[in-house]
Amino acid sequence: MSQATQSRTGGPGGQGRGGGGQRRPRREPEEEVWIPKTILGKKVAAGEITSIEDIISQGLRIQEAGIIKKLLPDLKSEVVDVGIIQKMTSNGQSTRFKAIVAAGNENGYLGIGQGKSKQMRIAIEKATNQAMLNVNPIKLGCGSWECRCDQKHSVPFKIKGKGGSVTIEIIPAPRGLGLVAGGKIKRLLELAGLKDAWTTAKGSTPTMNSTSKAILACLRQTFSQG
Known part of the structure; x- marks a missing residue:
């Protein structure tokens, strides 16, 4: 094998460029640190408020998704639906994406949000943030006359x-x-x-x-x- 061929293939072993074919380790996305901006957010961060029920009973409004993430760390978010919005403007056809995201912890909390943007990723992020802000507590129970158990597996009434x-x-x-x-x-x-x-x-x-x-x-x- 000629020296020119070896230089292209990275040597007789054919490992290619980059030090023996070793790939760079994939960088994990860094989790953004939540810095509370509202009075309610500061109370939650300080531990003065420990549940969403306390917030609702006091008639307070949640304006930061970080509050929900702090109080419900086991919350899951899923994309429910995505679509395209097309509209004719003076500059031509405008295309935007819309997304509907649901956030719940499978244990008595659910929120649903919608987001729109020119990019699908941003639309999903907006919908996820809105779903967090719309999270509501749900009272589970057993309202079935056929069952009449004391477990929280259904709704308490119709x-x-x-x-x-x-x-x-x-x-x-x-x-x-x-x-x-x-x-x-x-x-x-x-x-x-x-x-x-x-x-x-x-x-x-x-x-x-x-x-x-x-x-x-x-x-x-x-x-x-x-």
């Missing part, structure tokens, strides 16, 4: 909520039945912490913007009325 043209009703079910619901509706209920329930839906349920609002309106009633 609830109905509306979002746009969509109306959703959630009915308590006995333990072991599972969630009788469509794919995306079922996943939202799982994020909220429900394990057993019957559901009925009316309207244009493929429109996830209205459907997610209807589900959140349903589940909010368990805390406000329970």
Whole structure:
């Protein structure tokens, strides 16, 4: 093998450039440190407020996603739906992306948010931040007359909520039945912490913007009325 060939291949072993073919270690994204900016955020960071229920009982408004991350470190976020918004302007066709994200800990908390941007990644980030700010506590229980147990596997009573043209009703079910619901509706209920329930839906349920609002309106009633 000639010297020119060896220089291109990195030597007789053919390891290539970069010191024997070793790849650079992938840098993990650094977690952003939350610096509270509001009075409520400073109280949460100082440990004066330790639950979302305390915030709601005092009638305070959550304006920082860091508050939710601090109080609910086990919160998960999932992209529920994405789409494209196209609009004709004087400069031509404008294209934007929209995303709907749900945040829940599968144990009594759920929030849903929507974001729009010219970039999909930014739209998802906006929706995730909005979902964090919209997190609400949900009262779980067993409202089924067939079960009558003391475990928190369903809703405590029948609830109905509306979002746009969509109306959703959630009915308590006995333990072991599972969630009788469509794919995306079922996943939202799982994020909220429900394990057993019957559901009925009316309207244009493929429109996830209205459907997610209807589900959140349903589940909010368990805390406000329970």
